[in-house]
Amino acid sequence: MTAPFLCHMHKKTEKNAVFHMDFTMVTYSSHLKMIDLGKPNNVGKGGGTLDILKLEKVIKNFGGVQALRDVDLNIRQGSVHGLIGPNGSGKTTTFNVISGVFSPTSGKVIFDGKNITGMTPYEIAKHGIGRTFQIPRVMPRMTVLENVMAGMYLRTSTDIMGTFFHLPFKESKQEKHIRYKAMEFLEFVGLDKSAGRWAGDLVWAEQQTLQIARALAGEPKLLLLDEPTAGMGAEESEFIENLIRRIKANGTTIILIAHDVKLVTRASDIVTAIEFGSKIAEGLPEEVKNNPRVVEAYLGTDE
Numbered sequence: 001m002t003a004p005f006l007c008h009m010h011k012k013t014e015k016n017a018v019f020h021m022d023f024t025m026v027t028y029s030s031h032l033k034m035i036d037l038g039k040p041n042n043v044g045k046g047g048g049t050l051d052i053l054k055l056e057k058v059i060k061n062f063g064g065v066q067a068l069r070d071v072d073l074n075i076r077q078g079s080v081h082g083l084i085g086p087n088g089s090g091k092t093t094t095f096n097v098i099s100g101v102f103s104p105t106s107g108k109v110i111f112d113g114k115n116i117t118g119m120t121p122y123e124i125a126k127h128g129i130g131r132t133f134q135i136p137r138v139m140p141r142m143t144v145l146e147n148v149m150a151g152m153y154l155r156t157s158t159d160i161m162g163t164f165f166h167l168p169f170k171e172s173k174q175e176k177h178i179r180y181k182a183m184e185f186l187e188f189v190g191l192d193k194s195a196g197r198w199a200g201d202l203v204w205a206e207q208q209t210l211q212i213a214r215a216l217a218g219e220p221k222l223l224l225l226d227e228p229t230a231g232m233g234a235e236e237s238e239f240i241e242n243l244i245r246r247i248k249a250n251g252t253t254i255i256l257i258a259h260d261v262k263l264v265t266r267a268s269d270i271v272t273a274i275e276f277g278s279k280i281a282e283g284l285p286e287e288v289k290n291n292p293r294v295v296e297a298y299l300g301t302d303e
């Protein structure tokens, strides 16, 4: 396994964002005790034959708005699975249902063979689903390194007394190890030189990238990337595309939402297109991209 990337992650969800932010900060200040950061989670390098995630007839209504209508989705272990669709088609709602921000109105979410429907975001993250957000959610008054360390809280135990009485010279071997691992994640995403900066001082693209590092620090088996290249220039997008490949190469399954259809086509093994909360096409990226229904719904005829 290539270097730094052995871990899991999770992240805050929209519903519990504030709570989780506080929780991670407390957990970080208490200086975490490691459990196990040593093993890769997934077997496949190029996509296996098992479905790590299944959505079965998922419906999500917001009052009269039917955001998801009977969605079935199978995500193959080790793959990059693109999710595309026009604005308001239900992509982020799909992520919110998978990560526990919303319970589905009906239907099931099966992850790694377990029914996770209705679990809390924390429980789901603990099971191994990490995510990022369209608008980066970093903790601005923590350093870049601390943000990543905070992302490790799912895989650590907390010494509560340490929260109150921690002094720098008391840093334990485990705590040093956490710093070391967090630096590895930063190196992996190319932010190691910014480790000591305030996260709030990073530019948008760096904050997006930091979100990914923090997600990886929770050692996810499945990583949900919501518009990871939003607001980025061509060079930065290319970097993220490469990063997606490297994450996949380390065995983590990815679901990728992006408006940039070229990125999705290049980076994904399979693509699902949705419109008005329903699946309208699924298959190999080029096939989906050229599907007339998708072109009409989403791409525009000149794409």
Ligand SMILES: Nc1ncnc2c1ncn2[C@@H]1O[C@H](COP(=O)(O)OP(=O)(O)OP(=O)(O)O)[C@@H](O)[C@H]1O
Pocket (backbone or CB within 6 Å): 062, 065, 066, 067, 085, 086, 087, 088, 089, 090, 091, 092, 093, 094
């Ligand atoms: N919390 C909410 N309360 C009410 N309606 C919501 C909520 N979240 C999403 N919706 C509605 O559900 C539908 C799907 O929204 P969603 O954000 O999932 O679409 P999307 O495909 O991610 O859009 P975009 O590409 O613009 O991010 C939209 O009609 C949206 O207004």
